[in-house]
Amino acid sequence: MSNIESVxxxxxxxGQAWRERMPGLIRVYGIVLTLVLLLAVVAIGNPAFLSxxxxxxxxxxxxxxxxxxxxxxxVILTGGFDLSVASGYSLCAVVAAYVGQDWPPLAxxxxxxxxxxxxxxxxxxxxxxxxxxxxxxxxxxxxxxxxVALVMTENAVFMVENPDFGILGTGRWHGIPxxxxxxxxxxxVFGWLLARTPxxxxxxxxxxxxxxxxxxxxxxxxxxxxxxxxxxxxVGLAGSITASQLNSAQADLDPGIIFDVLTVVVVGGTSLSxxxxxxWRTAVGLGIIATISNGFVLLDISPYYQSIIKGSIIVAALxxxxxxxxxxxxxx
Amino acid sequence: xxxxxxxxxxxxKSTVAVRVRNVSKSYPGVRALRGVDxxxxxxxxxxxxxxxxxxxxxxxxxxxxxxxxxxxxxxxxGAPIAFDDPRMRRGAGIAAIYQELTIIPxxxxxxxxFLGVVPSRFGMTDRRAMRRRFDELSRWMGLSxxxxxxxxTLSVANQQMLEIMRAVQADQKVLIMxxxxxxxxxxxxxxxxxxxxxxxxxGVSIIFISHDLDEVLRLCDRVSVMRDGQRIDTRRAAxxxxxxxxQAMLGDVEVLPGRRRAPAAAAEILGVQGLTVPxxxxxxxxxxxxxxxxxxxxxxxxxxxxxxxxIAGDDPASSGRMTLDGRPVAWPRSVREAIGHGIMLAPEDxxxxxxxxxxxxxxxxxxxxxxxxxxxxxxxxxxxRAAATALSERLGFNPGRLDADALELSGGNQQxxxxxxxxxxxxxxxxxxxxxxxIDLGAxxxxxxxxxxxxxDGMAVILVSSDLEEVVEHADRVLVMARGRQIGExxxxxxxxxxxxxxxxxxxxxxxxxxxxx
Numbered sequence: 001m002s003n004i005e006s007v008x009x010x011x012x013x014x015g016q017a018w019r020e021r022m023p024g025l026i027r028v029y030g031i032v033l034t035l036v037l038l039l040a041v042v043a044i045g046n047p048a049f050l051s052x053x054x055x056x057x058x059x060x061x062x063x064x065x066x067x068x069x070x071x072x073x074x075v076i077l078t079g080g081f082d083l084s085v086a087s088g089y090s091l092c093a094v095v096a097a098y099v100g101q102d103w104p105p106l107a108x109x110x111x112x113x114x115x116x117x118x119x120x121x122x123x124x125x126x127x128x129x130x131x132x133x134x135x136x137x138x139x140x141x142x143x144x145x146x147x148v149a150l151v152m153t154e155n156a157v158f159m160v161e162n163p164d165f166g167i168l169g170t171g172r173w174h175g176i177p178x179x180x181x182x183x184x185x186x187x188x189v190f191g192w193l194l195a196r197t198p199x200x201x202x203x204x205x206x207x208x209x210x211x212x213x214x215x216x217x218x219x220x221x222x223x224x225x226x227x228x229x230x231x232x233x234x235v236g237l238a239g240s241i242t243a244s245q246l247n248s249a250q251a252d253l254d255p256g257i258i259f260d261v262l263t264v265v266v267v268g269g270t271s272l273s274x275x276x277x278x279x280w281r282t283a284v285g286l287g288i289i290a291t292i293s294n295g296f297v298l299l300d301i302s303p304y305y306q307s308i309i310k311g312s313i314i315v316a317a318l319x320x321x322x323x324x325x326x327x328x329x330x331x332x
Numbered sequence: 333x334x335x336x337x338x339x340x341x342x343x344x345k346s347t348v349a350v351r352v353r354n355v356s357k358s359y360p361g362v363r364a365l366r367g368v369d370x371x372x373x374x375x376x377x378x379x380x381x382x383x384x385x386x387x388x389x390x391x392x393x394x395x396x397x398x399x400x401x402x403x404x405x406x407x408x409x410g411a412p413i414a415f416d417d418p419r420m421r422r423g424a425g426i427a428a429i430y431q432e433l434t435i436i437p438x439x440x441x442x443x444x445x446f447l448g449v450v451p452s453r454f455g456m457t458d459r460r461a462m463r464r465r466f467d468e469l470s471r472w473m474g475l476s477x478x479x480x481x482x483x484x485t486l487s488v489a490n491q492q493m494l495e496i497m498r499a500v501q502a503d504q505k506v507l508i509m510x511x512x513x514x515x516x517x518x519x520x521x522x523x524x525x526x527x528x529x530x531x532x533x534x535g536v537s538i539i540f541i542s543h544d545l546d547e548v549l550r551l552c553d554r555v556s557v558m559r560d561g562q563r564i565d566t567r568r569a570a571x572x573x574x575x576x577x578x579q580a581m582l583g584d585v586e587v588l589p590g591r592r593r594a595p596a597a598a599a600e601i602l603g604v605q606g607l608t609v610p611x612x613x614x615x616x617x618x619x620x621x622x623x624x625x626x627x628x629x630x631x632x633x634x635x636x637x638x639x640x641x642x643i644a645g646d647d648p649a650s651s652g653r654m655t656l657d658g659r660p661v662a663w664p665r666s667v668r669e670a671i672g673h674g675i676m677l678a679p680e681d682x683x684x685x686x687x688x689x690x691x692x693x694x695x696x697x698x699x700x701x702x703x704x705x706x707x708x709x710x711x712x713x714x715x716x717r718a719a720a721t722a723l724s725e726r727l728g729f730n731p732g733r734l735d736a737d738a739l740e741l742s743g744g745n746q747q748x749x750x751x752x753x754x755x756x757x758x759x760x761x762x763x764x765x766x767x768x769x770x771i772d773l774g775a776x777x778x779x780x781x782x783x784x785x786x787x788x789d790g791m792a793v794i795l796v797s798s799d800l801e802e803v804v805e806h807a808d809r810v811l812v813m814a815r816g817r818q819i820g821e822x823x824x825x826x827x828x829x830x831x832x833x834x835x836x837x838x839x840x841x842x843x844x845x846x847x848x849x850x
Contacts, residue, residue, distance in 0.1 A: 196710050198702035205699055208688035215646065215685055216700040216753060217671045275690045 031269050035287045042295035049298050052175070059180025060169075060245075062290045064089070064238035065257055066183045069264040070190050071231030073282045076265055077194070078207040078224050079274025080127060081134045082231055084142035086258040088119045091149040092239025093249035097158035100165045100243070108160075109168060112243070113236030119145055120232015124225030149251035157250045160243070169245030179241045186234070191279030203227065208275025263310065264289050267317045288313070346409045349374045349506050349537035350395060350426070355404030357390055364390040366561040367404070372506065374409075377528060377538045379552035379569070381545065383581050383776075387561040388541055392508045395539070396428035409505070427499035428508040435491045437484025442466055444483045445498045469497050473527055489520040496527065500536075507531065508539045513547060515632065518837060525551060543799070545574050559583050598622040600658060601792045602675070602761050604643065607652035612638045613816045616652075620761065625783065625793045627807025629800055629832050635816040636796045637680055640763045643794075644677035645670030671700075674760030678750045678767060680796075682743075686750040689739040693729070694720045696738050696749045701756045723752045726785075728778035744775020751782060761792045768797060780806055800829045814839040 042049045068085055075082050092112040100108030119141070126137045171178045194200035205213040206223045214220045243249040268285025270277025289310070296306045352370040356363070365387045372378050382388050393399040395406065397413070406413045408425060435444050442462055451461045466479050475493055483491060492512060499507055509528075513521050528538060528551065542548050548555055549569050556566040557580040564580050598621040607616040613635040620626055628636045642650035645664030654661050656673055664670035670677075679685035687696050697720045698705050705716040717734070724731040727748040738746060747767055754762060764783070768776045783806070787793050797803050803810055810827040812820040812835050820835050822828075 198706050198709070198711055201695065201699075201702055201711060204691055204695075205688045208690040209684075211685050212687055213699070215644075215667055215677065215679055217668050218699075219668070275688065 031267070031281065031284050031288075035284050035291070038288060038291045038295070042291055042298060045295070046298040049294065054294070054298075056172075056175060056177060056180060058290050058294055059183060060177035062286060063177070063179035063183040064242050065260040065264065066286045067186050067234050067241070068231070068238045068257070068261045069282050069286060070186045070279070071227075071234030072261050072265050073270055073277065073279055074190070074194070074203060074227040075134075075231050076207075076270055076272060077203050077274060077277050078227050079210065080224060080227060081272075082123060082138045082228060083135065083258060084119065084123060084138040084145055085231070085235055085261055086255045087142045087146035087149065088116060088232065088235040089239045089242070089257055090249070090251055090253040090255075091119070091145050091152075092116045092236045093243040093253050094149050094153055094158060094239075094251060096240045096243040097160050097249035098152065100160045100162060101158065105162065105165045105167060105244070108165065109237075109240040109244075112240045113233055116232040116234070116236025116239065117229055118232070119235070120229040121225070123232070124228030127228060128221040128224035146251065153251045155251060157248050159248045166244050166247055169241050169243070179245070182237070182241070187279060187283050190230075191283070194279050199223075199226075204275055206274075260289065263314050267313055269317065269320070272318070347374050348372070348407075349376075349409060351407040351410075352391070352395070353405050353407070355391075355394065355401040355406065357394065357399065357402050364561055365394075365401070368558075368561070368563050370556065370563055371566075372537050372539060373554075374505075374537055375532055375535050376553040377532055377540055377551060379548040379555035380539055380541045380558065381543075381548055381555060381577060381581060382558035386558040386581070388558055389510065390561075391558070392428055392510060392539065392541070395426055395506070395508060397426070398428070425503075425505040426508065427502065427504040427506070428510065429492065429495045429499070429512060430510050431514065433488070433491050433495055435483045435494055437482065439483055440479065441477050441481050441483050441486065441494055442479035444494050445469070445501055447498060449502055465501060466497075469501055472530075473497060473500070474523065488515045489523075492516075492524075493527075500531070504536070506537045506539070508541075510541045511543065512540075513542055513544060521547075545577050549574065549577075557581055598624065598790075601656065603655035603658070605653045607639060607642055607650065609635070609638050609642050609647055609650045609816075613642065613650075616813075616818050618811055618818075618821075620792045620794065622790045622792055623787050624809065625787050625795055625807045627803035627810040627827075628794060628796045628813060629803050629810050629836075630813035631836060632798070633815075634813040634836075636813055637765055638816075639813070640677055640765050640794065640796060643670070644675055644763055646677065671757070674758075675763065676700075676754040676757060676759040676761070677763040678747075678754060678765065680765040680769070682746050682750045686753075687738045687746055690737060692735050692737055693741065693745075693749055694734040697723050697734075697752045698756055700753045704756065719756060720752075723756055726755060727752050727782055728775075742771070742775070743769075744771035744778075747771050747775065747779060748782075751779065755786070759791060761794070762786065763794045763796075765796045766798060767795070768799065768802060800832055803827075804829055804832070812836060 039049075048054055068089065072082065072085070092115055095115045096108045096112035098108075099111045123134075123138055123141050126132050126141070127134045167178070169179055173181070194203065202213065202218050202223050205216070205218060206220050210220060213223075239249075239253075242253065264285040265277075265282050266272060266285070267288055268277070268281030268283070270281050270285075292309060292313070293306065295301075296303060348371055350370070350372040352368060355365055355368045355370075357365040368387070368391060370391065380388050380391070390399060394401055436447070439447075445466060446462050451458045451465070453461070463479060470477060473493065473496070475490070475497075477486065477490055477494070483494060486494070492515075496507070512524060516524065528540070531538060540548065540552055549572060552569050554566060554568050555572050555577070557564045557577060559581060560583070564583075600619050601622050602620040604619075605617045608614050616635075616639055618626065628639065630636050638647065638650075641647045642652065643654075643664070645667045648665060650663070652663055654663055654673075661673060662669070664673060664675065667677075683689060688699065691699075694717065698716055702711065705712055705719050707715070720734055721731050723729070724734065729745060729748045729752065733741065733745065738749060741749070751764075751767070762783075767779055767783075771779075783793055783795070795803060795807055804827045807827070808824050810822045810832065811818060812822070812832055814836050819839050822831065
């Protein structure tokens, strides 16, 4: 088959000089390089960083934020956003602790996850079907969810006496925390879902071009809504893990966790404009943020610098993302 | 009225108004210009022709300062343009009138003409001076536009005149007109020709771009032909004829000869009656046989795209009656319903509506049919690549480009992806909205070759294109629309561009005469 134009327009991919391809490669894999450098710096500064105990503790410590980042990756890939995560996380923890006072732990965690899924479904329907801007929707729903948690607890702390309740958050198998195993399991399973299934493919398509996806016969609204439900489930599990770690929960558990979750996804290089990103990026982003936080402690640097560094990294990641988006736009 | 010096009589500083030297420009995936030299003599009308994607638009955008060359230089009356200084570019004395006009519809005709260069006295807007100048210019150009009219309410022709007036009033030495006659009726065209002649007498140099080769040969002093980002040839107009122009534009691309078949005897696949989109399209009816290519011709705004969208289930406000294989079916209310009927639309704007630009070609090809390349809920990568490779062959898409992001591909290759996306699904009725807009001739031929093969296999096709010659060449039957209505139909051999245009303008002119707003 003759193909006149491809001859004129396609540069020979293999013959391209390394020097020309370098900037592109750095944009794609630079984030991995950053992680490796960070790991090296902290490990050299304090060899205890790579000790088994420290690594396993970090896994357990970052499990809630990491699991939520998995769900957030889906939402952001469709071009969405969810700011209600912090309130949802507190509410789910409160629900787990409340139910866990009188019921077996499994029922408690199940209830928390169910509540998370319900919150996610509400967000998903508002964003995908009613078509309210996700930013506004989730700021609003975040207030509502936080309010529900306050009403439930009347701002008291729910303590759980049942020793079995702590299993999810503090239990270990051969020294490996269950929560850390769950985090890795989520990264792998949902990463696979994203990369290998038709569902994952439609997520990229919807985020990359909503209209083109709709006109291709993809159920765009269902796809968008489903990502919020999935995130809701992750939030439920994250809340359960924290409640279990603390053997207690309260309505204002950790409002700042939303920033950790967003930072992890964005620093990894998943684009806030949707359609571009991957689960391995979230894993790398998680590694970076966790290493920085832990490194500050191990290297004995004032925690005040931590927010400066974290903030700079977010801005740098977004600047990279904007540059990429501009490249896409200019070609349209 | 005598020709008083509306334009300042200027001493031509140079016999060459614009000189382009060895200019090249690339965009992601496209080398738009390759070492172009071009010369516009002072006071000449210079025709610029070439197929879509030949590089005309890039060249004129550069002259107008809207794009910056990668290499090479441009001189205006002997002085090189400093591309790093936008003000310098604006002051260079070149005005461009694009197909998409830059009139601000909410502002008055008067304000539009003086946009950015409002005359002032003691720091106050001098409206009296503006009006005086506007009247002068109107008289000179033979216009009768009320200065206070909202520009948006004027006809396209008059909006275009305002743009020209803006250029004249700013005393621009060079005027670039990009397909200025495309939206104009016969009378308005004549008026524009006269104005061009008068501008030329006054020493204005004009670059005139048009797809109407007769018009180019009649109007221009010299004509340059572009192809594949290069200037192929420049001759005096007398040195060209239509055949030699076409030859130069196409190069050695083999042109698919048109096929105008007699009305097919095949069975009806699709019947549509009473198709209405409130306020846009009313009461369209047609029947489509297996293997038939039905063209829909009309001007911009005639309702062609809306008609296709309604049939494709993409307009919930639309209504009508539909039969498939003679059996009535529910009017499609969603894209998925239409797809269920086997009706699929390759939309007009492939970047915005057709493709996921950030994903590889491979993925875009199977986007509408993910289930078919999956097993047990997992995308089977081998199957996907095999399917995409097979499709590439049918489409004339280079399989070596399957892993490139759609973003990096040329317009022609992107269009092949949009077609391919549906081919995998196997439509019974394929709706094509402007399938060849902005793509080069080679790709165009491949697309029509594909369409023909599909229709030979029994697929029915509805083709909408602004390129009337294309519709006449490739459609078995042409349905003509104007102002949202069906105004006529030509069966194969009877269709001609001239007949279609006459029919359309008969309706348009009548509408203008009785004052129906556009």
